[in-house]
Amino acid sequence: MTQGEEQIIDMFRRIVWHPGALGLSDDCAVLPSIEGDLVLKTDAIVGGIHFFDDDPAVTVACKALRVNLSDLAAKGAKPIGFLLAIALPERLAEEWIRSFAEGIGEDSAFYNCPLLGGDTDRTHGAATIAITALGTVPPGAMVARSGAKAGDCIVVTGTIGDAVLGLALHRDINFAKCWQLTDSHRDHLLRRYLLPEPRTTIANAIRQHASAAIDISDGLVGDLEKLCRASHVGAMIEVAQVPLSNALSAVLHFEPELLKAILTGGDDYEILCTMPPHHLPLFRAAAESSGVMVTEIGQITDQQKVHFLSAGRALTFDGTSYSHF
Amino acid sequence: MTQGEEQIIDMFRRIVWHPGALGLSDDCAVLPSIEGDLVLKTDAIVGGIHFFDDDPAVTVACKALRVNLSDLAAKGAKPIGFLLAIALPERLAEEWIRSFAEGIGEDSAFYNCPLLGGDTDRTHGAATIAITALGTVPPGAMVARSGAKAGDCIVVTGTIGDAVLGLALHRDINFAKCWQLTDSHRDHLLRRYLLPEPRTTIANAIRQHASAAIDISDGLVGDLEKLCRASHVGAMIEVAQVPLSNALSAVLHFEPELLKAILTGGDDYEILCTMPPHHLPLFRAAAESSGVMVTEIGQITDQQKVHFLSAGRALTFDGTSYSHF
Numbered sequence: 001m002t003q004g005e006e007q008i009i010d011m012f013r014r015i016v017w018h019p020g021a022l023g024l025s026d027d028c029a030v031l032p033s034i035e036g037d038l039v040l041k042t043d044a045i046v047g048g049i050h051f052f053d054d055d056p057a058v059t060v061a062c063k064a065l066r067v068n069l070s071d072l073a074a075k076g077a078k079p080i081g082f083l084l085a086i087a088l089p090e091r092l093a094e095e096w097i098r099s100f101a102e103g104i105g106e107d108s109a110f111y112n113c114p115l116l117g118g119d120t121d122r123t124h125g126a127a128t129i130a131i132t133a134l135g136t137v138p139p140g141a142m143v144a145r146s147g148a149k150a151g152d153c154i155v156v157t158g159t160i161g162d163a164v165l166g167l168a169l170h171r172d173i174n175f176a177k178c179w180q181l182t183d184s185h186r187d188h189l190l191r192r193y194l195l196p197e198p199r200t201t202i203a204n205a206i207r208q209h210a211s212a213a214i215d216i217s218d219g220l221v222g223d224l225e226k227l228c229r230a231s232h233v234g235a236m237i238e239v240a241q242v243p244l245s246n247a248l249s250a251v252l253h254f255e256p257e258l259l260k261a262i263l264t265g266g267d268d269y270e271i272l273c274t275m276p277p278h279h280l281p282l283f284r285a286a287a288e289s290s291g292v293m294v295t296e297i298g299q300i301t302d303q304q305k306v307h308f309l310s311a312g313r314a315l316t317f318d319g320t321s322y323s324h325f
Numbered sequence: 326m327t328q329g330e331e332q333i334i335d336m337f338r339r340i341v342w343h344p345g346a347l348g349l350s351d352d353c354a355v356l357p358s359i360e361g362d363l364v365l366k367t368d369a370i371v372g373g374i375h376f377f378d379d380d381p382a383v384t385v386a387c388k389a390l391r392v393n394l395s396d397l398a399a400k401g402a403k404p405i406g407f408l409l410a411i412a413l414p415e416r417l418a419e420e421w422i423r424s425f426a427e428g429i430g431e432d433s434a435f436y437n438c439p440l441l442g443g444d445t446d447r448t449h450g451a452a453t454i455a456i457t458a459l460g461t462v463p464p465g466a467m468v469a470r471s472g473a474k475a476g477d478c479i480v481v482t483g484t485i486g487d488a489v490l491g492l493a494l495h496r497d498i499n500f501a502k503c504w505q506l507t508d509s510h511r512d513h514l515l516r517r518y519l520l521p522e523p524r525t526t527i528a529n530a531i532r533q534h535a536s537a538a539i540d541i542s543d544g545l546v547g548d549l550e551k552l553c554r555a556s557h558v559g560a561m562i563e564v565a566q567v568p569l570s571n572a573l574s575a576v577l578h579f580e581p582e583l584l585k586a587i588l589t590g591g592d593d594y595e596i597l598c599t600m601p602p603h604h605l606p607l608f609r610a611a612a613e614s615s616g617v618m619v620t621e622i623g624q625i626t627d628q629q630k631v632h633f634l635s636a637g638r639a640l641t642f643d644g645t646s647y648s649h650f
Contacts, residue, residue, distance in 0.1 A: 020365075022469065025555060027396040027540055028460075030467045031363040038356040038363070040345075040441055042408040042457060048449045049412075071352040083367040085410075085455040087374075116365055124373045125450015130410040132367060132457040135353075142355045144347065215352055230350055 008088075008120045011098055015105025018081040018114040029117040031080065031134075039077035039135040039142055043068045047089075047126035052170065057096045058103030059194045060129070065107050067217065068133035069198035070269040074215035076143040076207030077135030079113035079200065085130040087123035111200055141207050143273070148212035148231035150302035152274040155283065155294050157199045159245040160220050164265025165258070166193025179254050185247035192245075196269035202294075205286035206273055213273035219264040221317055224272060225306050231274075237298035239263070239310040263308065264317055274300050333413075333445045336423055340430025343406040343439040354442040356405065356459075364402035364460040364467055368393045372414075372451035377495065382421045383428030384519045385454070390432050392542065393458035394523035395594040399540035401468040401532030402460030404438035404525065410455040412448035436525055466532050468598070473537035473556035475627035477599040480608070480619050482524045484570040485545050489590025490583070491518025504579050510572035517570075521594035527619075530611035531598055538598035544589040546642055549597060550631050556599075562623035564588070564635040588633065589642055599625050 013024055020031045045067065047053055051060045065082060072079055084104070088097065108114050113133065166189040169175050176186040206213050214227045220242070228235050242263070244252070252258060275283060280296065287294040308315040338349055345356045370392065372378055376385045390407060397404055409429070413422065433439050438458065491514040494500050501511040531538050539552045545567070553560050567588070569577070577583060600608060605621065612619040633640040 025551075026400075026470050027366065028400045028402070028467070029365040030400075030462075031365065032464060034359055034363060038359060040354040040356065040408060040459075041352065042410045042442060042455075043444045044410040044412055044446055044453075044455060046412045046446050046448045046450075046453075049447055075351075075353045075355075077353070083365060083457050085367045085369040085457075087369055087371045087451075087453050087455075089450075117367060119368045119455075121369055121371050122374055123371045123451055123453065125371075125414075125453070126412075126448055128369075128371075128412050128448065128450070128453045128455075130367075130369060130412075130444075130453075130455035132408050132410075134365075137355075139357060142353070145351050226350075 011101040016109045016114045018116045021116050036136045036138045041068050041071040042132040044130035046128050057099035061100040061103030062107045064129040064131050066196045066198045068131045070215040072135040073198050073200045073203045074213045074271045076203050077137045080134040081114045081116040082133045083116050084118035087121040087128045143210050143213045145214050145227045145230035148233050148274040148300045152300040153277050153296050154298045156272050157292050158270040159243045161262030162192035162245050163267035165189045179251045188247040199271050201290035202287050202292045209275045209279040209283040210273035216268040216270045218266050221264045234301040234303035234305040237308045241297045243295040336426040341434045341439045343441045346441050361461045361463045366393050366396040367457040369455035371453050382424035386425040386428030387432045389454040391521045391523045393456045395540040397460040398523050398525045398528045399538045399596045401528050402462045405459040406439045406441040408441050408457045409443035412446040412453045468535050468538045470539050470552045470555035473558050473599040473625045477625040478602050478621050479623045481597050482617050483595040484568045486587030487517035487570050488592035490514045504576045513572040524596050526615035527612050527617045534600045534604040534608040535598035541593040541595045543591050546589045559626040559628035559630040562633045566622045568620040
């Protein structure tokens with residue numbers, strides 16, 4: 001360990017860490033007496049793929065943590081803490097790393113998910129941030145993708161498609177003019193790409209009511225297909241019911257053909273879940289009191305095929321799932 | 326998720342995975358009812374830093390897992406499973422990825438540490454493999470760095486310094502001639518760099534006997550200093566007692582001045598531990614029956630300084646710890 005590495009660890013020592021992290025000064029972290037089942041997720045983000053080199057370090061840090069928290073929330077799990085493995089190019093200024101540590105520190109405090117341990121490495125390539133997040137559920141209560149039943153209603157949180165337009169704007173801000181966006185709509189879409197909002201506050205409600213759930217990271221169409229495949233069911237979605245932000249509706253007004261890109265685009269980090277219809281009112285009430293908008297967009301069928309209906313006609317998609325790979 | 330990503334996941338589906346991995350087809354893994362304390366480690370290896378681009382995919386895979394297993398062993402923990410986040414350059418052939426998956430599959434079976442989940446990403450930079458390994462110890466039994474007491478003896482597993490010479494040979498095979506190495510000695514040193522051997526079989530003995538332990542990844546001198554700092558103690562090492570392989574002794578015969586590089590060099594992945602002297606015979610017996618050589622190399626002192634004595638004189642080191650960073 002060089003002085004540089006020790007300095008970086010010191011920056012992370014200033015953020016919120018779990019008592020089991022042993023002050024980030026042992027080989028391993030230790031977690032005594034976990035109640036319930038342990039839920040585990042690892043997800044990495046890579047410079048030039050999942051974020052841009054000139055993205056603020058704070059948003060890179062937050063995104064790295066939040067994409068993992070989004071998965072925990074979809075499974076109905078409460079965060080315990082996270083481990084962080086970062087490979088950073090030498091050219092990155094100390095200021096960048098400091099902002100990164102501060103960003104991830106603020107988020108870990110906000111989401112009550114403290115740092116458990118980590119590893120810092122140098123790379124000759126792109127900055128790579130791999131996070132492993134741990135959460136808990138009561139025994140046997142994790143919400144899998146595989147529990148959806150024909151007749152269940154299909155619900156999504158928040159709004160769909162903002163992030164893929166935010167990514168387009170991030171690549172070329174001139175789209176804002178093409179789409180005649182107000183500054184506030186432009187900023188909304190950009191923010192939705194840069195800073196996903198994991199729906200951690202409704203994890204309990206999902207656990208109580210959902211038969212199956214998945215976080216929408218690879219696009220609504222593709223992720224719904226994954227859930228249906230795992231559950232051996234199909235789905236019928238009313239496209240008109242899919243919740244869209246005002247900003248996105250404004251864009252669609254100019255370019256209606258973007259609809260498919262919106263439905264297949266990635267990085268939403270909303271949750272899609274299914275539940276028997278009689279659960280919906282209580283789930284809605286719980287979500288509302290957690291400040292999360294939820295919308296019913298369709299039903300699970302027994303046909304093992306996913307249909308998206310728009311004005312009575314079925315949409316077809318070329319690529320059904322978005323990927324950075 | 327593209328077809329490419331799905332193909333990669335399919336390759337990993339063929340390896341040993343934990344029932345809690347849910348067939349690698351849900352958002353998260355789930356581990357019910359963990360007995361004892363959970364021990365956690367994350368460590369990444371990066372192409373061009375921790376391995377060479379032309380290293381066999383199998384050894385890269387094994388090294389990535391083993392560096393984490395080495396930490397679990399040093400803490401006295403039994404492996405549960407691991408999570409794998411990989412960022413791979415597009416130029417990597419499918420064959421490389423397949424060999425990587427096979428290598429990590431064989432090791433996960435051998436070390437009884439099945440795959441729990443993962444994430445595959447593309448990168449424009451170097452291949453980066455981040456592993457998070459989970460293990461267990463009985464409640465309160467994790468062996469920390471901080472428990473060493475004055476009077477404890479200091480013990481290491483295996484032999485020290487091979488890997489740093491293996492790295493030198495890997496960079497320039499002509500060193501084999503300079504050092505007049507036999508083929509078997511050359512291969513031994515190269516292998517020790519490429520394929521660390523985590524001392525998982527003596528984890529129980531470490532837990533039963535050691536007052537403190539650390540895995541030697543950043544060099545004997547530096548890691549002993551870390552253990553002493555955490556324990557608020559010092560140490561006195563008899564350099565003549567430090568166990569060296571025949572291959573390394575042959576090199577030292579030609580270049581005695583390499584001694585300091587050997588003591589400060591990294592990538593040993595042996596375990597250094599401390600224990601009251603009356604524990605040593607039982608620890609030795611347990612290690613021997615596990616097939617691991619252990620050697621007493623010195624004593625813990627109350628002077629809060631680490632001394633390396635060679636022929637009665639104290640060695641001094643410029644850099645006391647090896648780092649890739």
